[in-house]
Amino acid sequence: MHREENTLFHRFIASYEQYKERKAFIYRIGDQEFEVSYEKLFEDVLILSRALKAKKVTKGSKVMFLCDNRYEWMVTDQALIALGAIGIPRGCDTPTQELEFILSHSSAEFLIIENESVYARHEAMLDSFKLKAIFIVEAPKVHSLLSNLYSYNDILKDRTIHADEVEAFIKGKEALDEEDPVTLIYTSGTTGTPKGVMLSHKNIMYNVREIPPLIALQSDDVWVSILPSWHIFERAAEYVALSRGCCTVYSTIKTFAADLEQYKPTIVATVPRLWESMYTRIMTTLEKKDPKKAKLFNKLVAISAAYRHANRVLNDELPCYQKPSLMFTCKAKTIAFVTRLALYPLYVFAQKKLALVQEKFGGRLRLAVSGGGALPDFLDAWIDAIGIRIVNAYGMSECAPTIAGRALQCNTFSTLGLPLYNTHLKIVNKMGVMLGAGEVGEIWVKGEQVFNGYYKNTEENVKSFSEDGFFKTGDLGKLTLKGELVITGRSKEIIVLASGENVDPSRIESTLSMLPFITDAILVGHTKKGLGALIVPDFEKLKEYVALNFNKAVHSIEQVMEDKQIVSKIKSEMNELLHQGQGFKPFEKLQNIHFLDQEFTVGEELTNTFKKKRHVIEKKYKEIIDKFIH
Known part of the structure; x- marks a missing residue:
């Protein structure tokens, strides 16, 4: 089904018109804090898109974008989207050899790079490419006669916006279609050479449309951002936040803990490794401060976890792969009922004490989204025990990124929840035959969010799609009787x-x-x-x-x-x-x-x-x- 006005630029304009006065971003440069409204964001995007257009960046232009998460990242990204250009994002730590491969393979025509030091690191290699222009985000004026090198200071001298320009800029959405490509993302290559994933407006807008209801997203929600903006998980989270008028706070690994307490987010989106890091830091701090208090804390967590587990048994919120007998169910629920009854007074006490840990996350955190990898069971149980609602999500770059999630509509613990609306997911054996509940096989998926294929990689595309159009994820998993997904590994690993x-x-x-x-x-x-x-x-x-x-x-x-x-x-x-x-x-x-x-x-x-x-x-x-x- 083809949808009109189903592009990221249409959504950006709608958010600008609906949330002009609201805060869109908070970021810091040194000790100075900056707040950006949706109206200011709109103006910055318009001015930059005008400047890039003057340098011949047009619809279909391939633009390599080397930058870490910062406010200018989103401004640049939205400017490229407005022009219909195809952004090829990557982080500043990209090795020269990898950048050279991506520039060559993608046939990039332009390069946008974060600062002069990153440019200097790759300058010798870049000389071998005939790029139409190179833009440095953070630099003084660097352009000279006959040079193709510009800083944003060079091209953004004129910040005047005329009334007719606003109208023309907004009208530009008519030139965009949901099937148009938005971005070419090169996978990080955990098992080999990076592959180019071309995503369309349709792919990404599926996530922007379907995710907000699953997490009951409201315009007064505050996100703290710590992951690289160029990564599709973080990028989709920021698009989702923008679509509902939320505020995103740009943080760093160094300031993350302090930012949680200062900005009191309602939602954070991060990856399992960072949850592991927070878990280790909390446990180590407690142990060093007072070993006796650390032991008490662990007991309180254990009480909370046991009570919640008993609750799940009673509410049928544990993964089930075959229908249990009536006798087994009655016995399990009787034990769970007695356990919950016995633990209740201790659980109430534990929750009061564990609320102090929640304060370390700002005290307002209603959802913690974990994606970009499987969350270990012990960590899942620990986060839940201290009273934080975890949204355990499954996705990949090729699906822009979400496939399934244990969001507010699903409470089955130790799973990744149900597939998103209109996402067809099945588990198959090596012959491609569909397996039943509890049987482990490869995860195949089909839906609007699934890309059309790897860029310039026919051989890989033949291997990656079934005859009936399912994408072969390469991940191994199984389904519960209710259809929730459990990941068991990755076939290539x-x-x-x-x-x-x-x-x-x-x-x-x-x-x-x-x-x-x-x-x-x-x-x-x-x-x-x-x-x-x-x-x-x-x-x-x-x-x-x-x-x-x-x-x-x-x-x-x-x-x-x-x-x-x-x-x-x-x-x-x-x-x-x-x-x-x-x-x-x-x-x-x-x-x-x-x-x-x-x-x-x-x-x-x-x-x-x-x-x-x-x-x-x-x-x-x-x-x-x-x-x-x-």
Whole structure:
């Protein structure tokens, strides 16, 4: 079905007309804070689009846009959308080699880059491209005669807006259609070379239209933004916020905790790794301040989690894959009823105390959206226990991004909720045959949000779509009887041991990260006889662990690795977590572990949404892997 006025620019104009006086963005430069109204945003977008148009950026122009999240990001993005240009966004930490590949593969004609230092880093490579113009967002005047280099200061000298220009600018929406391409996003390449995902207005507008009712979004909602704006998860969140007249506060990893308390958001959207970081920070702070209070806090969380679990049993809000017998249901609900009754007074007390933790999130947080990866069960339960409603979402760049979500219409815990409206989702085996509830297979999806195919990649497109038009996500999952989705892994990340056993690394890695001295872990062992884990430790906590358990002082990772007693004890503790009672199989125990002396960093071992680039890590540490597991 073709929809009129179903473009991001139509939605932008509608928000401007409806919410002119409301705050659209809050951001900081140094210690100075700036507030931007929807009217000011509209004016800034008009002025920039006029300037870019004067430099021959037109409908269909491909514009590489290298910039991190900041107010100018959204102004530039909306200006390109108004012109009908195709934005090709990427972060400032993009390696030169990767940028060169994207510029070449996309046939980009223009480049917009955040600042002079980022430009200088790539300047030698850029000289080999015949770009029509390069624009630097943050720089003094840099243009000289016959040069194709401009700063925004060069092209934005005239900020006068005439009445007829406003009318003409708004009328520009008539030249846009929902099938027009909006953006060309190159995936971060967790398993290989980046692929170009071309998304249309129709793809993205599906999310903008369908998400607000699922989270009961209102114009007085305040979002805090921390993820890269160029990533489709954050980008869609900002489009959704703009569509309903919300205010978005641009934050950073350094200021995130303080910004939560200062701006008191009602919604935050972030990724599992950042939730893990917040969990670790809260637990560490409590432990250092007062170990007794930390123990009490953990007991309160455990009481809250147990009470809520009992409540879910009574309300049928746990994943169910086959219909239980009447006797089993009666027994389970009787135990849950008694448990809830017994815990109620303690639960009320726990909620009063845990409200203090909620204050750390600003005290007004009604929804915490987690996307861009699976949220570990222990973290899901912990966030819920402290009284924060988590919206666990599933999506990918190819779907602009949302496929399913445990939003306000779904309370089934430990799932990713139901597919969005008019999204057809099925689980299939290797032959493409549809599987029943509880059976694990590949997730296939079809809907308005699904892209048409990878840019200039016929071979990949043939592999990625079924004959009846379903997109093969490459993710593994299963459905409950009610149709909620549960992710079990990613087919390309599955480790196949020499014995032929298949191992999903994600669940084991998230379980290992429960240990306080583990910052990160990556499971290895493909084609090996057993599994190993590369561990990035929190060395201060590791020193405390060694001192407590062995009465020894260690001063380096090498010293820890040389002590076989310490390594054996830690490996033993890890394997205790991977016991069969938690659903782990005997072959999923660790054969060996190795501590790394370097953290994984964004742009190297991690993507901008903190996903691990397994192929990069395995290549980098191949020699170590071959030595410590066989």
